[in-house]
Amino acid sequence: MLSHTLLAALLLTAAAADPATPRQNDVREKGAQIMPFSLDRTLHTFEKTDMGGVQQVRARDADAEQVAMVRSHLQSIARSFSARDFSAPAHIDGADMPCMAELKAAPAGELTVTYRELDDGAELGYVGHSPTVIAAIHRWFDAQLADHGSDATTTPGS
Numbered sequence: 001m002l003s004h005t006l007l008a009a010l011l012l013t014a015a016a017a018d019p020a021t022p023r024q025n026d027v028r029e030k031g032a033q034i035m036p037f038s039l040d041r042t043l044h045t046f047e048k049t050d051m052g053g054v055q056q057v058r059a060r061d062a063d064a065e066q067v068a069m070v071r072s073h074l075q076s077i078a079r080s081f082s083a084r085d086f087s088a089p090a091h092i093d094g095a096d097m098p099c100m101a102e103l104k105a106a107p108a109g110e111l112t113v114t115y116r117e118l119d120d121g122a123e124l125g126y127v128g129h130s131p132t133v134i135a136a137i138h139r140w141f142d143a144q145l146a147d148h149g150s151d152a153t154t155t156p157g158s
Contacts, residue, residue, distance in 0.1 A: 041066050042121065046141040047154055052128045053141050058121035067121055074122040076117035081124075097143055102136040111137075 001025035041063065045056040057074060059066035076089060084104050110133045113125060114125040145154065 024157050042070060042158050044144070045155065046144050048141055050134075052126035052134055052137040054123055054125050055141075055144075056118065056121060056123040058118060062120045070121040071117055074124055078113050078124055081111075081113040088093050097140075099136040099139040099143065102132070103140060106136070 041060050043058050043060055044052075045058070045150075047054045057070045059070060080086070080088060081103075084102050084106070086104050105127075110129045112125075112127040112129070114127075115125050116125065126137045126140075128137050
């Protein structure tokens with residue numbers, strides 16, 4: 001039988017080895033069902049801007065197969081979001097994710113989502129054309145960062 005001290009030490013060691021929260025682990029599992037690329041081999045960046053933000057997904061090792069999957073996925077997401085279809089993030093993060101309702105309801109002229117290729121992946125640019133939509137994009141990015149834990153950052157090229 002393990003002593004309480006030994007059990008506590010083992011639990012602390014396990015927590016240090018995997019600092020992800022249960023929600024982050026759930027998001028990671030669901031993300032693997034939607035995102036065709038490897039989360040271990042890519043990095044998501046969510047950088048807020050004055051007009052909205054930029055989301056990048058870059059292959060950590062610039063592997064051509066990962067880059068192609070990132071580009072294909074982000075092209076699809078750009079088309080979906082432009083049509084106000086947020087079903088992919090709803091599956092991953094839950095339909096009640098902060099600001100999803102506001103982004104879905106944004107009139108065509110108030111939210112623009114664009115796609116651009118990078119050498120090692122791709123990016124989506126989110127531009128809000130009203131203070132309400134810009135604030136929603138910023139809260140969306142905060143929620144993405146919280147949900148994706150170590151798979152995401154706010155610093156491009158990290």
